[in-house]
Amino acid sequence: MSARVLDIFRFRRKRTPLHALDPRAKFVMLVALSAASLALSDAVSLSALLAVEAALLAVAKSLREWARSLAGLSTLLLLIFALNFLTLPADRLFVAAAMTLRFLCLTTAFSIFFLTTTADELAAALEVSGVPREYSMMFTMSLRFVPSLARDLQTVADALKSRGFELEKGGLKERVRNYTYLLVPLIVYELRRSIMVAEALEARGFGAAKKVEPYVDLSLRARDYVAIAVSAIALCAVIWVVASGVYGSFVNQVRAYFPQL
Amino acid sequence: MALVELKGVRFRYAGSDRYALDGASLSAERGEFVLLVGPSGCGKSTLLRVLNGLVPHFYEGDFEGEARVAGLDVRSTPTHVLARHVGMVFQDPENQLFLSSVEREIAFGLENLGLPRAEVRRRVREVLKEFNLESIKDRAPYELSGGQQQKVAIASVMALEPEILALDEPTANLDPLSALEILSLVKRLTSEKGVLALVVEHRLELALKFATRMVVMLDGRIVADGAPRDVLLRTGSIVGYPPVVVTHLLLKRRGLAEGSIPLTSEELARAVIGRWATRYS
Numbered sequence: 001m002s003a004r005v006l007d008i009f010r011f012r013r014k015r016t017p018l019h020a021l022d023p024r025a026k027f028v029m030l031v032a033l034s035a036a037s038l039a040l041s042d043a044v045s046l047s048a049l050l051a052v053e054a055a056l057l058a059v060a061k062s063l064r065e066w067a068r069s070l071a072g073l074s075t076l077l078l079l080i081f082a083l084n085f086l087t088l089p090a091d092r093l094f095v096a097a098a099m100t101l102r103f104l105c106l107t108t109a110f111s112i113f114f115l116t117t118t119a120d121e122l123a124a125a126l127e128v129s130g131v132p133r134e135y136s137m138m139f140t141m142s143l144r145f146v147p148s149l150a151r152d153l154q155t156v157a158d159a160l161k162s163r164g165f166e167l168e169k170g171g172l173k174e175r176v177r178n179y180t181y182l183l184v185p186l187i188v189y190e191l192r193r194s195i196m197v198a199e200a201l202e203a204r205g206f207g208a209a210k211k212v213e214p215y216v217d218l219s220l221r222a223r224d225y226v227a228i229a230v231s232a233i234a235l236c237a238v239i240w241v242v243a244s245g246v247y248g249s250f251v252n253q254v255r256a257y258f259p260q261l
Numbered sequence: 262m263a264l265v266e267l268k269g270v271r272f273r274y275a276g277s278d279r280y281a282l283d284g285a286s287l288s289a290e291r292g293e294f295v296l297l298v299g300p301s302g303c304g305k306s307t308l309l310r311v312l313n314g315l316v317p318h319f320y321e322g323d324f325e326g327e328a329r330v331a332g333l334d335v336r337s338t339p340t341h342v343l344a345r346h347v348g349m350v351f352q353d354p355e356n357q358l359f360l361s362s363v364e365r366e367i368a369f370g371l372e373n374l375g376l377p378r379a380e381v382r383r384r385v386r387e388v389l390k391e392f393n394l395e396s397i398k399d400r401a402p403y404e405l406s407g408g409q410q411q412k413v414a415i416a417s418v419m420a421l422e423p424e425i426l427a428l429d430e431p432t433a434n435l436d437p438l439s440a441l442e443i444l445s446l447v448k449r450l451t452s453e454k455g456v457l458a459l460v461v462e463h464r465l466e467l468a469l470k471f472a473t474r475m476v477v478m479l480d481g482r483i484v485a486d487g488a489p490r491d492v493l494l495r496t497g498s499i500v501g502y503p504p505v506v507v508t509h510l511l512l513k514r515r516g517l518a519e520g521s522i523p524l525t526s527e528e529l530a531r532a533v534i535g536r537w538a539t540r541y542s
Contacts (some may be wrong), residue, residue: 011361013399118361137359144359147403193356199310200357202319203349204418208341209375215368215385217378 009109009114017223018060019116023125025224026113027146032107032231036238037102042251043094046098046101046150053108062115066108114211118258119143124216133212141197156185262332263288264424264457265312271315271481272307281307283481289474291424291455294448296468296489298461298479298500305461306477309427313347313460314340329511331424333432342451342509344370348418352430354410358417359403363394366402367417374421384420392416392446408439415446429462432467440464466503469493469524490522505529512536 002240013019018026040046057063080103084096121196123136157167160182167178201207220228265288272282283303289295297305311315314335317324328335331346351357360366367388371381391396394416397405402413410510411431418425426447432440448471450456463466469475475492477500482504485496493506502510505523509532512518519536 013401121366140361141359144361144403148355156330196351196353197355197359199315199319200349200351201359202315202340203313203344203347203351203357204370205341205373205421206343208373210345212372212375213378214382215365215372215378215381 006118008073008111010068010117012062012065012115013118014061014116016116018056019222020114021084021116022218022220022224023117023121024129024218025220025227026117027125029231030113030226032235032238033112034106035235037105037109038250039238039242040247041095041098041102042103042254043097044100044254045247045250046105049105050108053105053112055110057108057115060112060116062112065115066111069111073107091255094258105112114149121218124214124218127212127214128218137206144196145193148193149247152189152193153182153186156182156189159185262329263290264331265289265459266327266329267308267311268366269293269325270308270311270324270328272311273445274307274320274322274325277322280481282311285478285481285483287483287486289457290457291449291457292473293457294451294471294473295457295459296462296465296472296475297459297478298463298465300473300499303478305478305479306429306479308350309429309459309461311335312425313343313349314338315349341373344423345374345421346423346425347427348415348421348424350411350414350418350426350428350431352433354407354414354434355403357414358410362399362400363402363405364389364398366413367394367420370417370421384516388420390414391421405434406439408442409440411435411443412446415443419450423455424455426456427461428458428462430461430463432462432464437464437467440467447471465493465500466505469503478537479531489524493524494522 033049036049037046040049054063076099081096081100084099085092088095108157119140123140126136126139161167165178165181167182168175169178236248267287268284270282270285271280273280284360285304285308287308295300299305299306307316310320311328312330312335315338316322318340324336330338330343333343333346335343354495358366360369364385368381368443371384376384389398392415394413397409402410405413411434415426415428415431428447431447432443435443444460444467447458447460451458451473460468460472469489472489474487475485475489476483477492477496479499484499485492493500493502497506503524505526505528509518509523509529512533515524518529519539523532527542
């Protein structure tokens with residue numbers, strides 16, 4: 001299940017307007033969407049937000065990937081709903097539904113960003129924004145080596161299992177102990193890998209020049225400015241609606257509409 | 262002075278009491294294809310690491326002797342300077358490809374040198390064309406087959422236009438056909454561009470036919486160095502005889518083949534045909 005959940009954040013190369021957008025424009029969009037997810041607290045407006053996000057995913061031709069990963073996420077969503085529903089003193093259904101939707105909206109906002117932005121683009125955006133190359137590279141690499149780490153984990157687990165070691169055996173305490181057996185060789189494995197990666201970086205002159213011009217030419221085009229402007233306006237609108245109290249009275253109205261919840 | 266000039270190099274990794282290199286001397290010139298063989302742990306990889314200064318800069322330890330590469334003293338030249346002269350390719354392609362597209366991968370080394378973007382773009386285009394990678398330039402390296410990955414790894418270091426190419430078991434993770442392809446590519450670079458290739462390789466049956474020279478190492482020392490055929494004759498007991506040589510030996514003992522030991526199956530066939538021609542003429 002865990003790997004499928006992460007699929008929601010894995011980049012897929014496609015030719016869509018959203019993929020072509022500058023990563024900085026997409027970042028502003030992400031900020032606006034996340035801020036809206038956190039600011040809104042009723043199921044009706046969060047559903048509307050989710051609809052906007054779904055429309056963006058449709059533009060990015062990524063609805064199917066998103067929906068598929070959602071199946072893996074459903075346990076977590078149910079858990080959030082159940083915990084809220086069972087522990088709240090009042091307005092249980094109303095708030096529990098809103099919290100679940102909020103989590104979904106927030107995850108989807110990040111999903112839109114990561115499904116359409118490569119690690120390289122992101123790193124280039126960081127570099128252009130003044131983050132040192134060492135750090136942006138660290139970021140790229142940490143994303144790049146996730147699949148390798150997953151495979152190494154599988155290799156070590158298989159090696160242990162093929163010698164008769166039962167990882168999933170016993171109670172919680174025993175399982176935790178079992179996983180430390182898995183962890184030690186894995187750490188050794190990854191340390192060795194990191195040395196090899198460092199060697200390869202050295203061999204390609206990493207760190208040779210103080211000033212590096214990134215290969216990806218990031219220049220904001222008209223559509224990027226439009227995306228940034230729309231996101232910024234949306235962000236301001238959400239802030240205004242919440243701060244001015246308009247939103248509060250809206251929520252009260254919604255609540256009054258469903259008195260039994 | 263030769264392009265690579267090692268004189269009595271001794272090196273002991275920090276924390277180890279054994280010398281990984283114990284008085285290795287080697288001198289090599291442009292255009293050579295040097296096959297470096299020997300049992301595991303004999304110091305082959307360490308020798309390659311001396312070339313671009315990973316030893317003694319990245320791996321610290323006791324370094325004695327003299328090592329000059331492209332006229333530069335390895336001990337006082339940082340690896341990123343030597344990287345312009347020595348392209349290093351490692352065994353596992355996965356650990357040397359970091360970026361999300363082949364094109365970016367090739368640009369990476371050039372970027373690191375601080376070249377202007379237009380210049381980087383131009384060289385990337387050339388390299389993509391030269392290595393026939395244009396059709397996969399947008400693919401992510403980790404989506405490619407092992408052979409293609411290793412090809413990208415070679416292309417990405419060749420983008421820096423080094424005179425020396427050092428490959429540490431470049432075909433260990435590859436199937437025989439891809440391995441053959443990679444070694445022919447290296448051979449082409451030596452004969453067409455005059456690159457000096459130093460290749461650590463265990464699969465003699467694949468690599469021998471490309472080599473112009475064979476160097477055998479044992480316990481940190483170079484125990485044989487010369488034409489592949491001669492070296493193989495002298496040190497077969499250390500490095501093992503490839504199947505063609507064994508077959509030739511058996512056939513010769515029964516009077517079914519003639520001549521010196523073959524390095525390829527074509528040569529073996531010729532040795533057998535030659536024997537039959539002399540018998541029935």
